[in-house]
Amino acid sequence: MLAKVWARVRRVGCALALTVYAALGLALLILSVVSLALIVVWVGLPLIMVCVPAQRALANQHRRLAGWLLGAPIRSAYLRVDERGLVARPVALVRAASTWRDLSWLLVNSSVGLALSIGAIVETVFDLLLFLPGSVLLTIDAHLIRGMLAPSERAELAKRVQDLTESRAETVDTQAAELRRIERDLHDGAQARLVSLGMSLGLAEERLEADPSQARQLLAEARAANSQALAELRDLVRGIHPPVLADRGLVGALQALVLATPLEVELVSELSGRLPAPVESAAYFAVAEALTNVIKHSTATRARIELSRPDARLLVHVSDDGLGGADPANGTGLRGIARRLSAFDGRLEVSSPTGGPTVLSME
Amino acid sequence: MRVVLAEDHAQLREGLIRLLEAHDFDVVEAVDNGPSLSRALLEHRPDVAVVDVRLPPTFTDEGLRAAIAARREIPGLPVLVLSQYVEQLYARELLADRRGGVGYLLKDRVFNVAQFIEAVRQVAGGGTAMDPEVIAQLLSRRVADQPLAGLTPREREALELMAEGRSNAAIAARMFITEKAVAKHTNSIFSRLGLPPSEDDNRRVLAVLAYLSDR
Structure with a gap:
């Protein structure tokens, strides 16, 4: 009962909000038209830089409200505008198809939409007071918003192409950087050790008869160089693809990782069977990076890793009881995680209020 | 002392056989894959087995699994596991039955022949030999x-x-x-x-x- 009343109260609020937004939209529409007209005397250009983002924000607010009313979220698919110039950027914004779509929607929303939402206020208030069945006007308004603002298939595809192009470029960059690092590590590490090993062996061979005790010492040095080369190769291999990941899959490798972590870590997994190798690898390194962050920054005493597979997705949560305040914009580690995941259309969400706890959700 | 050896890399296998036989071990069988290892362990019931973790056909932790399975059949069967890398997880699995006679060493430790042979003897005698890195x-x-x-x-x-x-x-x-x-x-x-x-x-x-x- 109380819940029903509350739902109705919220619909009143929604109608009020839509009315206020529609009025704001009217003002924005006028400002936008003026800005467009003023482009000829240049003044319009900076105004456009303000108007278009405002339109998008307002449209997104409408998408959110209408999505809530209709019980199904409405996506937005604005292409990123990469142009940076003082002239180039506004021009690109004006040329974007979405800008004109938003403008025509503003026109409709400030007339029909405004009328509908004012009507809806009256209607929802009556619904609330007299317990009438439902508010038609509000629903019509929501349908109107969805009809005009839901992205077309074409727009969604264009957005997806843009996202994929970007993530592919990042993946290629990351891989190139990795290969450079491996090359450098091999060159400075194992390769150099093997050279010194060869030298020790050569000298030992030469000294074998003349000075057996020195030869013995050289052989011992060769053995040490050999051990070091192996240790360095081992570390390198671990960084490329941990053997335990190949042996045991994601869950086993994470168990091994947890054992080697100086923290109380709980691992909860709903996974059965193996995942595709690249996904396992990306998820493993993402969790490893996350745990490193926990140890380095959070002063947490315990952490928790949760793995689940709703539908065909892989969800990974890493949480801790530390200080919080993690910011993906600041940490190269978190950015690295996001980059690794982007190659698989994956996403990273960080919730880390100051004071903790920090929760990383990877999908 | 009778030894079963499992190592898929031919050169290393020959090297280990030479090394063990030079120290009065009798290598009764040297195998190069997991299924053969399982069979050899049950058939020969050696005094100690020296086993590489990674073996064909899967090239994962075949050797370790075979060794643990064999110890389930023959409790306390002494096994020394060699590996290019050490994982605590594996050490733990090997030690899980708490019967001893278990070793887990990096392959590098073979370089120090005296210490390696000591470790093999230790394991054969029911003791443990864990790699310093573990x-x-x-x-x-x-x-x-x-x-x-x-x-x-x-x-x-x-x-x-x-x-x-x-x-x-x-x-x-x-x-x-x-x-x-x-x-x-x-x-x-x-x-x-x-x-x-x-x-x-x-x-x-x-x-x-x-x-x-x-x-």
């Missing part, structure tokens, strides 16, 4: 734990050597102290870990490792 990982992980945080550096050193499977005499020689001093260290370690003192060398090591890996 011990180091265990100890670094346990730094935050109260009981171990209280150990002095010398005690820690003694614990490391003990976990590697060394006798009090060997620890004394390594640390340049008397056996009596070693006994003092070990007793202090045990009292800190809350373990009752015991005369049996291997049981002590196992108890320490079990304590370290279980918590």
